[in-house]
Amino acid sequence: MSLNKNQQNFLKAIPSVDRLLTAVQNETELDLIPKNVIVRAIRETLDELRQNIIAKPNQANLNSPSLASTLGKVNLRAFELYALNLKRVVNATGVVVHTNLGRSCLPKAAIDHLAEISENYSNLEFNLEIGKRGSRYSIVEDLLCEISGAESALAVNNNAAAVLLCLETIARNKRVLISRGELVEIGGSFRIPDVMAKSGAILEEIGATNRTHLRDYETAISSETGLLLKVHTSNYSIVGFTASVSLPELVELGNRYNLPVMEDLGSGNFIDFQRYGLTAEPTVQNSVASGAGIVTFSGDKLLGGPQAGIIVGKKDIIENIKSNPLTRALRIDKLTLAALEATLRLYLNENQALNEIPTLRMITVSLEEIKARAHKLAGKLEKLNKADLTVKLCDLSSKAGGGALPLLELPSCCVGISIQNISANTIEAALRKYSPPIIGRIENDLFIFDPRTLKDDEPAVIAEAIGYMLSNIG
Numbered sequence: 001m002s003l004n005k006n007q008q009n010f011l012k013a014i015p016s017v018d019r020l021l022t023a024v025q026n027e028t029e030l031d032l033i034p035k036n037v038i039v040r041a042i043r044e045t046l047d048e049l050r051q052n053i054i055a056k057p058n059q060a061n062l063n064s065p066s067l068a069s070t071l072g073k074v075n076l077r078a079f080e081l082y083a084l085n086l087k088r089v090v091n092a093t094g095v096v097v098h099t100n101l102g103r104s105c106l107p108k109a110a111i112d113h114l115a116e117i118s119e120n121y122s123n124l125e126f127n128l129e130i131g132k133r134g135s136r137y138s139i140v141e142d143l144l145c146e147i148s149g150a151e152s153a154l155a156v157n158n159n160a161a162a163v164l165l166c167l168e169t170i171a172r173n174k175r176v177l178i179s180r181g182e183l184v185e186i187g188g189s190f191r192i193p194d195v196m197a198k199s200g201a202i203l204e205e206i207g208a209t210n211r212t213h214l215r216d217y218e219t220a221i222s223s224e225t226g227l228l229l230k231v232h233t234s235n236y237s238i239v240g241f242t243a244s245v246s247l248p249e250l251v252e253l254g255n256r257y258n259l260p261v262m263e264d265l266g267s268g269n270f271i272d273f274q275r276y277g278l279t280a281e282p283t284v285q286n287s288v289a290s291g292a293g294i295v296t297f298s299g300d301k302l303l304g305g306p307q308a309g310i311i312v313g314k315k316d317i318i319e320n321i322k323s324n325p326l327t328r329a330l331r332i333d334k335l336t337l338a339a340l341e342a343t344l345r346l347y348l349n350e351n352q353a354l355n356e357i358p359t360l361r362m363i364t365v366s367l368e369e370i371k372a373r374a375h376k377l378a379g380k381l382e383k384l385n386k387a388d389l390t391v392k393l394c395d396l397s398s399k400a401g402g403g404a405l406p407l408l409e410l411p412s413c414c415v416g417i418s419i420q421n422i423s424a425n426t427i428e429a430a431l432r433k434y435s436p437p438i439i440g441r442i443e444n445d446l447f448i449f450d451p452r453t454l455k456d457d458e459p460a461v462i463a464e465a466i467g468y469m470l471s472n473i474g
């Protein structure tokens with residue numbers, strides 16, 4: 001490939017690695033970044049410069065690379081390379097339990113306890129009463145029993161693990177009856193039939209997708225049946241000509257045939273949302289009271305705690321689960337346990353739970369408060385005083401998310417923006433690449449911020465990001 005004179009001159013003008021290495025010594029911001037990261041940043045910056053020059057033979061506005069401009073690029077690249085991959089983002093989507101954005105934010109009490117336990121030794125597996133080895137499983141058991149009304153409880157790594165573990169313990173090599181309407185797939189490729197296969201239990205679908213009757217279960221029961229399974233259809237709803245068997249009916253059937261009944265609630269919650277004007281979502285307490293032998297649910301969906309899988313139910317079954325070797329492989333770690341215990345304790349007082357658990361607070365916050373927040377954010381954006389920026393308040397709705405309350409639209413008041421000559425997609429990409437990244441949604445060519453899921457300090461972050469964006473486009 002032949003290069004023109006301009007290109008040859010530009011290539012010659014690129015500063016050498018050594019020259020840059022000497023120059024970066026005066027860049028005090030880079031003091032915190034390890035030398036090998038800086039060297040990599042220099043190499044990558046120079047490669048990019050070279051490729052740019054080679055790829056664009058007729059670029060009139062291509063400048064000869066100066067030391068200062070190259071140094072600026074090295075600086076940026078070094079910070080990018082050294083940045084942590086897992087970072088805080090601003091959730092302006094209005095989806096409270098956002099599966100891609102880390103589901104639930106922990107309550108302050110959980111964060112404090114987690115910090116204390118992670119910084120110090122703890123009685124994780126030491127019984128302080130008798131001075132001998134204890135069990136990590138006892139740490140949240142009493143609390144879970146008290147809140148749910150169950151005889152016994154166990155927490156493991158996540159709900160997928162809880163389901164696997166329960167099926168493996170109760171129904172390995174046995175047939176498990178489940179309605180065709182409940183063969184759920186949730187995000188992250190958790191599918192009931194696949195988990196069932198891995199557990200060694202044999203899936204037996206019964207009924208039809210839209211209608212399953214008690215007699216469908218009853219006629220399918222044989223000497224090989226080991227479990228009746230009910231799965232909460234947490235992320236979809238079957239509407240129209242439908243019928244399903246309630247948990248109490250299934251329990252009654254199980255009792256008659258001496259078969260255990262298990263319910264996977266998915267997004268288990270302890271609060272009756274109907275009391276707060278929202279649609280009914282089954283509570284853990286209800287499922288336990290119905291007499292299910294085992295109920296499983298997540299710690300970080302509607303519960304609002306850390307990622308965990310919670311199993312509550314009958315003592316004999318939970319004892320069997322505890323002694324299953326698979327439990328050791330799926331066990332909960334101490335940081336999760338610390339956060340989970342502190343979160344669960346908040347549920348001893350429902351008002352405290354609603355006020356202090358961010359997930360619950362965001363779901364139950366009043367429309368008045370959301371409106372006030374929307375006005376505040378809109379005010380901050382209008383104060384930027386940029387002619388190119390249009391700010392509107394929009395009556396839209398938010399979602400609980402996380403495979404919870406699937407059809408529920410929570411009324412919300414959002415802030416929508418548009419910028420002259422800039423598409424909503426361009427705004428989306430720029431905000432996504434901002435530090436911290438800001439994630440929202442696009443509706444009718446407006447970029448939408450839903451205040452429901454914003455933390456108190458985040459409207460200011462958004463205003464700063466938009467200000468930065470506007471000053472960089474002219």
Ligand SMILES: *Cc1c(COP(=O)(O)O)cnc(C)c1O
Pocket residue numbers: 158159160161163184186190231232233234235264265266267297298299308309402403
């Ligand atoms: C979310 C969900 C699971 C999986 O829970 P994780 O905590 O994500 O492992 C299992 N079953 C149902 C019905 C769910 O909604």
